[in-house]
Amino acid sequence: MNATQQTANQLLASLGVRNVLGFFLVLARITPLFIVAPLFSSRQIPARARTIVALAIALGLYPLAIAGQTLPDGVVPIVGLVVKELLVGLAFALCIAVLFAAIDTAGALLDFMVGFAFGATVDPMTGNNSAVLTRVYTLVAIAIFIAINGDAWLIQGLSRTFDLVPLSAFPDFASIGEGVVATFTTIFASAVQVAAPVIIACVLTDAGFGVVSRVVPQMNVFAVGFPVKVLVGLLVVAASLPFVGGWISDQLTVSVSQALDTVRMG
Template sequence: MVTILENYPAFLLVFMRITAFFVTLPLFSYRNIPNTHKIGFSFFLAYIMFISLEPPAIEIDSQYFILILKEALFGLIIGFCAYFILAAVQIAGSFIDFQMGFAIANVIDPQTGAQSPLIGQFLYTLSLLLMISLNAHHLLLDGVFYSYQFVPIDQLFLPLGEENIIEFIVQTFNSMFIIAFQMSIPVVGSLFLVDIALGIVARTVPQLNIFVVGLPLKIGVSFIMLILVMGALFLLMQQLFETMTYTIRGLMELLGGVGNEPS
């Protein structure tokens, strides 16, 4: 077994990929997690992967700095891919908030520090808890471990300009918005029917102040529908975790050149 001191350039490359992976990875990249804990966890995980992978001997030369940039870019891309797949939950929540009237009230997302919708942050928190309960975060760690089978340490460049990679990313965005639409359509559809009913009432009973009655009615209907469809939302979240895993694997295959070989 090769020690770190005998092949420390390769260990630094492994450590760079895992650290960059944790920068954008959901749950592991939260701002309320101390940076010392992130770096320490990345170091010990990199050590475990280093002694398990037995990487080739790498020397520090002019190509080594290119390898460092490649490892950092690859880790950021894979972590961001997992993040924007899981962001479908927040997009679904923003659809619901817009129809409920909660779009004017936002909360701070602890991961990005930006403002996010109320229902979107609520559903996103539930999705993270479900991911932990299903051990789906272990699949993310397995993904970064098996990424060395697709993109080895000594690979110099990432084929980011390939047409099939761009097409794969577009299809991933498409599937993310489809899942977000599926998660939000029960509540949004019911609120659309409430709007139609309020419009009919406004025309038939003009003495009734619809603006006073409509907002609490839509909020009440939204919470009732959220309670009724919560089980279906959890099933869609499980499907989202599967999509996230397959997307990360497919992107690693394309970046490693597996999907770029001519048929």
């Protein structure tokens, strides 16, 4: 035990307490990104790989984060800074996760409208039960996120938070809470924007079969209407996916901007 403690003390002396403390504070702000943010928190990525990536990002960002900062020596102030870093990182990650929450909500709405909600299965990306269109929209969103270098945008946005909220400063947590809540209130509106073409097509299809059932009452509308509604829904989904891709690309920029505005010091 003495040999291990002596080795640790030598390592701290060689690296510098300030550098080690700055590294762990930066790591604390990065950690929520790998818990709730899209792609970074995916269960398809092994936990060991996510840990290595988080350590690598922290190692690259901490020299910039500690530049010109005066870090405390006491245990209580250090614990306070760690908690603050976790909260700031969580606020940033939650604002980004809202984008994919809107995509999932849009897929769930469409599954309900088209009739695929009865066939819910486990989504490998999130581990939750989801139906066909929810999984399709989630996979398309992930593919677009990777194609437009969304991961690089998130890392760049996260690095900007160290300018807005330095390591040694405390933000207005009430303002951060209000910003996160305001961002979450946009989920349903964004989901309706994504799903609107398919919802309108399904409503018009139902209205059309309602008219047909009045004109030809002997027709079994439920037997004929369900496959037609599925066909119409899939055709409109296929036609609208390119526009959904453009929406995701634009909304990612907005989400990063909203995340930075949320963590900005009051």
